Amino acid sequence: MADKKKKNLPPDAQNYQKFQQQREVKRPLLKNCLKAFFIGGLICLIGQVITTFYIYFFHFTEQTAGNPTTATLIFITMLLTGFGIYDRFGQFAGAGTAVPVTGFGNAVIASAIEYRTEGFILGVGSNMLKLAGPVIVYGVFSAFVVALIKTILIKWGGL
Amino acid sequence: MLLGHRTWSFENKPVIISTGTVGGPFEANGNIANDFDILHEDMWVNQDSFEKSQQKMMEEAAQAAVKKSTIEKEQVDFFISGDLINQITPSSFAAKTIDVPYLGLFSACATSMESLGLAAFLINGDGANYVLSGASSHNAATEKQFRYPTEYGGQKPPTAQWTVTGAGCALLAKQGPGPVVTSATMGKVVDKGLTDPFNMGGAMAPAAVDTIETHFKERGVEPSYYDLIITGDLGHIGREVSLELLQKRGLDITSKQYVDCGLTIYREGQPVLAGASGAACSAIVTYGHFLNLMRKGEITRILVVATGSLHSQLSIQQGDPIPCIAHAVSIESGSDVS
Numbered sequence: 001m002a003d004k005k006k007k008n009l010p011p012d013a014q015n016y017q018k019f020q021q022q023r024e025v026k027r028p029l030l031k032n033c034l035k036a037f038f039i040g041g042l043i044c045l046i047g048q049v050i051t052t053f054y055i056y057f058f059h060f061t062e063q064t065a066g067n068p069t070t071a072t073l074i075f076i077t078m079l080l081t082g083f084g085i086y087d088r089f090g091q092f093a094g095a096g097t098a099v100p101v102t103g104f105g106n107a108v109i110a111s112a113i114e115y116r117t118e119g120f121i122l123g124v125g126s127n128m129l130k131l132a133g134p135v136i137v138y139g140v141f142s143a144f145v146v147a148l149i150k151t152i153l154i155k156w157g158g159l
Numbered sequence: 160m161l162l163g164h165r166t167w168s169f170e171n172k173p174v175i176i177s178t179g180t181v182g183g184p185f186e187a188n189g190n191i192a193n194d195f196d197i198l199h200e201d202m203w204v205n206q207d208s209f210e211k212s213q214q215k216m217m218e219e220a221a222q223a224a225v226k227k228s229t230i231e232k233e234q235v236d237f238f239i240s241g242d243l244i245n246q247i248t249p250s251s252f253a254a255k256t257i258d259v260p261y262l263g264l265f266s267a268c269a270t271s272m273e274s275l276g277l278a279a280f281l282i283n284g285d286g287a288n289y290v291l292s293g294a295s296s297h298n299a300a301t302e303k304q305f306r307y308p309t310e311y312g313g314q315k316p317p318t319a320q321w322t323v324t325g326a327g328c329a330l331l332a333k334q335g336p337g338p339v340v341t342s343a344t345m346g347k348v349v350d351k352g353l354t355d356p357f358n359m360g361g362a363m364a365p366a367a368v369d370t371i372e373t374h375f376k377e378r379g380v381e382p383s384y385y386d387l388i389i390t391g392d393l394g395h396i397g398r399e400v401s402l403e404l405l406q407k408r409g410l411d412i413t414s415k416q417y418v419d420c421g422l423t424i425y426r427e428g429q430p431v432l433a434g435a436s437g438a439a440c441s442a443i444v445t446y447g448h449f450l451n452l453m454r455k456g457e458i459t460r461i462l463v464v465a466t467g468s469l470h471s472q473l474s475i476q477q478g479d480p481i482p483c484i485a486h487a488v489s490i491e492s493g494s495d496v497s
Contacts, residue, residue, distance in 0.1 A: 013352045024361055025317040081312075087311060090314060093314075110308040110311040131308070
């Protein structure tokens with residue numbers, strides 16, 4: 001669609017866009033990927049340490065340790081977001097801090113803090129999921145589609 | 160007097176008799192901290208919302224300008240101002256406190272020079288004796304409205320810019336000591352179909368080129384007439400692109416002569432990516448930094464070209480391109496140069 005739109009532009013606009021794009025500073029893709037890989041991996045490592053901690057000291061099993069681990073990570077994110085550190089971390093790590101559950105937590109918490117000035121109902125309440133809402137909507141929806149496919153395959157596909 | 164289609168020359172010589180500049184903590188840490196009248200350590204400025212703190216800074220800038228002059232607030236005929244927040248509430252609410260007749264403007268980050276040009280026009284045409292002209296912006300309030308919550312950890316591309324927290328105000332009069340506003344060229348809305356709100360420098364550059372080119376043609380001066388041609392907030396990318404375009408069109412502008420407020424306000428090493436932006440950016444840097452240089456006699460003639468991108472969050476979400484505008488005002492040193 002973007003290309004189609006571009007074709008409808010007058011030629012001088014197209015020329016300018018080409019000219020501008022050559023001078024635009026590009027995102028350092030490889031560097032960003034590497035940073036995301038290591039920071040994202042580091043967060044997962046911390047998660048693994050917490051899981052092991054819960055299993056050894058609180059007698060959780062590998063299956064049940066997931067929820068308290070997620071909660072702990074989100075709690076840490078909450079503190080880091082509240083103290084204004086997480087966004088700087090995010091600028092450095094990119095997808096590394098956005099993809100793990102901490103990124104989701106940050107999106108909810110940052111919105112909740114930001115809209116506090118508009119009150120608890122219309123501010124925090126209605127804006128808290130402003131950024132995270134789409135993740136929930138499409139997460140639930142894609143889970144539904146996958147479950148549907150699985151059911152069909154098992155029932156009629158003979159799997 | 161109208162020159163050509165959209166350039167005014169002010170033969171009655173309206174004077175900027177005083178200025179007021181207010182900045183936030185990030186600006187206090189920047190390159191031109193000494194040029195501010197008031198600096199705040201706290202983003203909130205002791206208010207309970209970012210929008211209110213922007214209003215407060217606008218009030219302080221106006222009060223500082225009046226206080227530094229010899230006149231009383233009651234003598235001010237008009238307050239002309241604007242900002243980036245929905246329905247320009249910080250400006251309008253500040254106007255309530257300042258309590259003088261008010262004209263609200265919106266040209267995004269080009270508002271500062273639109274208001275200075277109109278203020279000079281009013282005074283030049285005998286429509287007013289004293290006019291306050293200002294603009295303000297607030298980093299967190301602007302981020303909240305146009306982008307993401309302040310504490311959200313999304314990664315910004317290297318083309319993104321940092322909105323200035325602050326307010327700048329100039330007090331214009333018919334005569335007195337101070338720099339003289341000599342001409343103004345009002346911009347056209349230029350749209351080259353760019354849609355990336357994280358690259359406003361690139362989107363605004365053609366508007367700046369259009370206004371600068373028209374200014375030289377209609378005012379009939381050469382680029383060497385000005386010591387500095389100061390753009391509002393083009394940042395690294397916009398500055399480079401616009402300078403190259405201007406030189407391509409045969410304007411003899413040197414790289415040294417072509418400076419950007421967005422690249423002046425912060426220090427090297429502050430995490431601002433492509434530079435600063437915001438309605439306050441050009442206002443603060445011009446009224447604070449560059450007019451101080453002019454008072455010291457280091458520069459005598461400047462052309463300030465404030466650039467603004469006229470998008471809203473809604474227009475971006477609906478896939479519209481970003482239309483941009485640039486307004487230019489020339490300021491030349493007056494009788495107070497030491």
